[in-house]
């Protein structure tokens with residue numbers, strides 16, 4: 155019986171291939187509607203944010219390769235159309251519905267880049283191992299700019315089209331639900347950072363005086379490789395980056411190989427744990443590399459600009475002590491390596507296994523040690539446990555901010571924490587700072603998700619007591635490690651561990667305008 159069914163399906167597939175190649179992907183297809191639902195308020199915000207976001211690739215420049223028309227196509231019947239449907243062009247994030255794509259699961263990216271650092275041009279090939287999670291006639295990747303020279307599916311040339319930041323690949327044959335295949339995209343050009351929908355700066359591949367850095371949160375990854383750009387689809391990565399002398403390439407994971415070619419060098423970086431696309435980084439400059447061994451032989455590698463190396467060595471000098479401390483509090487450090495890379499970046503970002511810091515965080519006086527602690531703590535909260543939807547950003551930023559406070563408590567004692575909480579609570583309540591659970595989609599990283607988010611955790615600590623609180627802080631990253639979680643998932647862990655009903659506490663701290671009173675401390 156099974157064999158017979160397969161034969162019928164194969165016959166249908168052959169017929170449908172002719173059909174689906176001639177049919178434009180239908181973005182309003184019924185199979186897509188479930189993932190683009192969102193409340194009217196959020197849709198309103200989305201519309202506003204897309205209006206100020208110019209399309210990176212004007213329609214006139216988009217490449218359209220028309221597949222050969224099917225000869226005398228039969229009328230598509232409902233039955234035939236079920237053989238392969240277009241994957242949706244968004245993953246349905248309530249804030250940014252176009253980020254990511256549906257219908258498949260990206261498993262592994264091999265990104266091979268030859269970089270001319272001076273002119274900031276890339277010749278690249280992305281080879282993506284993908285598993286279909288529905289029968290697919292076409293599927294999308296997020297990708298901005300560049301000339302595409304070739305697209306292959308399992309080494310066979312495939313057609314594609316581009317519209318804005320959506321790359322639609324039309325495989326030579328429909329792909330079956332559960333089938334694993336390889337998409338190869340060859341491209342070249344000058345990467346342009348993407349105007350983010352979530353904050354008023356451009357994100358992604360960025361060229362600066364001394365080299366290049368990549369910081370993509372939340373939507374910059376498509377500025378340098380074709381990607382399923384949403385934390386819901388994490389994958390492992392191989393980054394092969396070729397640069398001329400004297401540049402050095404820092405990237406996520408472990409340096410597996412360094413190949414000296416005639417007039418350039420290829421660095422091969424391997425990430426063995428799943429990673430959200432916004433956490434992938436490639437940083438190129440004339441770095442000085444400092445290495446150390448962390449707890450349990452954890453490799454630490456820091457990439458510092460030569461002129462800042464001495465000051466940075468002091469500023470980042472307590473990283474090992476921090477890893478020890480956070481491992482005790484949150485559970486074992488989740489990845490294969492850690493370190494810092496410093497570039498001309500106006501912020502700091504917890505790029506997985508290799509946090510990125512701007513020059514301004516180097517002082518030689520540990521002035522920014524709270525930021526060092528913050529990005530390290532994100533390796534547990536944000537990187538290992540990732541968001542399922544961007545609206546829950548407080549789960550990243552509130553936790554990393556509270557980790558700063560825990561580090562302060564660790565090195566300076568309980569009074570230092572109490573004074574810090576008093577000062578910040580005063581600031582938040584005086585300003586009437588908006589609730590962190592519903593940040594504006596166009597200003598995702600507003601102060602509330604950090605400090606009212608951290609105060610939410612402190613209120614939890616005062617409510618359930620230290621023993622339950624720290625058990626919650628260990629249980630949550632353990633339960634969702636290498637995966638995704640929502641605010642509801644965290645609240646469920648907190649209620650389970652403490653045995654208390656915490657709905658009111660979280661409701662008032664996360665979602666109500668009025669800043670609640672802090673529970674009394676013991």
Ligand SMILES: [Zn+2]
Nearest residue numbers: 528550551554
């Ligand atoms: Zn952060």
